[in-house]
Amino acid sequence: KEPAAVVIKEVGPRDGLQNEQVTIATEDKIAWINQLSKSGVTHIEITSFVNPRWIPALADAVEVALGIDRVPGVTYSALVPNARGLERALTANIDEVAVFLSASETHNRKNINKTIEETLPILREVATEALAAGKKIRGYVSTVFGCPYEGHVATESVIRITDALLEMGVGEVSLGDTTGIANPRQVQDVLAILLERFSHDQLAMHFHDTYGSGLANVYASLQMGMTTFDASTGGLGGCPYAPGAAGNISTDDLLYMLHGMGIHTGIDHGRLLEAAAFIQAKIGRQLPSRNLQAYLSG
Ligand code: HMG
Ligand code: MG
Numbered sequence: 001k002e003p004a005a006v007v008i009k010e011v012g013p014r015d016g017l018q019n020e021q022v023t024i025a026t027e028d029k030i031a032w033i034n035q036l037s038k039s040g041v042t043h044i045e046i047t048s049f050v051n052p053r054w055i056p057a058l059a060d061a062v063e064v065a066l067g068i069d070r071v072p073g074v075t076y077s078a079l080v081p082n083a084r085g086l087e088r089a090l091t092a093n094i095d096e097v098a099v100f101l102s103a104s105e106t107h108n109r110k111n112i113n114k115t116i117e118e119t120l121p122i123l124r125e126v127a128t129e130a131l132a133a134g135k136k137i138r139g140y141v142s143t144v145f146g147c148p149y150e151g152h153v154a155t156e157s158v159i160r161i162t163d164a165l166l167e168m169g170v171g172e173v174s175l176g177d178t179t180g181i182a183n184p185r186q187v188q189d190v191l192a193i194l195l196e197r198f199s200h201d202q203l204a205m206h207f208h209d210t211y212g213s214g215l216a217n218v219y220a221s222l223q224m225g226m227t228t229f230d231a232s233t234g235g236l237g238g239c240p241y242a243p244g245a246a247g248n249i250s251t252d253d254l255l256y257m258l259h260g261m262g263i264h265t266g267i268d269h270g271r272l273l274e275a276a277a278f279i280q281a282k283i284g285r286q287l288p289s290r291n292l293q294a295y296l297s298g
Pocket of ligand 1: 015018048049050051052054055079081082084085086088100111112113140141142143175176177178179206208238239240241
């Protein structure tokens with residue numbers, strides 16, 4: 001039986017925009033995040049403090065973080081890969097630091113230019129300093145259900161990295177289906193193994209929708225008792241260092257399914273759709289969200 005309520009973490013301003021070819025003006029990002037803040041979303045990943053040469057679309061991270069209206073009760077989070085990123089994140093007064101790495105060696109190297117073993121001490125240092133500065137810490141494990149370069153990924157590797165992240169003080173580990181290749185049976189098989197070791201509230205699900213299995217994977221996760229899901233308004237998104245990665249599951253489509261099932265999210269669907277329409281107009285192409293297209297066609 002599925003849970004009565006779930007938490008949705010909006011990652012559109014980060015995962016959604018990082019791969020866009022269109023440059024979105026800083027003021028438009030700020031206006032969009034402010035709309036999201038008023039939709040009832042309690043957690044927004046607003047940007048990345050990564051090397052701007054690697055992700056030019058988010059080079060204005062400090063300006064965005066300092067420009068938005070901070071709504072009480074909303075956690076404003078951002079990706080941080082290293083000490084330089086943390087320095088910028090602290091300048092920008094971010095609430096939560098999200099560290100990230102991959103369960104597969106090749107994707108880790110392509111994405112952050114290090115082996116997994118080289119990455120862990122860097123993240124440990126970020127985590128230690130972020131905790132000392134009073135910040136919350138979230139962790140991402142990418143390529144949990146398979147890697148675009150290596151194919152099969154051993155769940156043992158996911159366990160080892162999740163252990164390391166929790167041990168360094170990360171509060172919640174988000175399990176990334178980076179290229180959207182997972183299927184519901186696989187999701188349940190992997191979760192069955194992970195939930196022998198970790199509790200439900202230590203894990204979140206981060207599905208991309210490349211092959212159309214995103215919401216089915218959410219449903220499979222709900223059956224396993226999972227209660228935290230990452231999603232992106234309009235279905236924007238994708239990892240530039242994972243060929244073929246499409247957008248995250250769309251927050252608007254996820255809300256439609258969950259609310260229809262009687263599962264509480266605290267998010268106003270109408271307001272969310274307005275925010276999706278706003279960013280679609282700025283991006284200038286039709287976004288993948290079905291709810292957005294239905295809403296716009298009246
Ligand atoms: P590197 O080039 O190996 O870094 O990149 P470096 O430490 O050798 O430094 C090189 C230069 O970059 C130096 O400047 C640094 O100061 C600068 P220089 O001395 O040459 O003038 N630099 C920075 N500048 C600003 N902010 C920083 C920073 N770090 C270094 N933080 C690095 C290593 C990790 C930085 C780079 O590979 C990087 O930024 N990668 C980020 C890639 C990324 O953002 N990918 C997408 C996010 S992950 C994702 O989408 C998956 C997820 O959604 C879950 C899922 O779906 O699975 C989370
Ligand atoms: Mg992602």
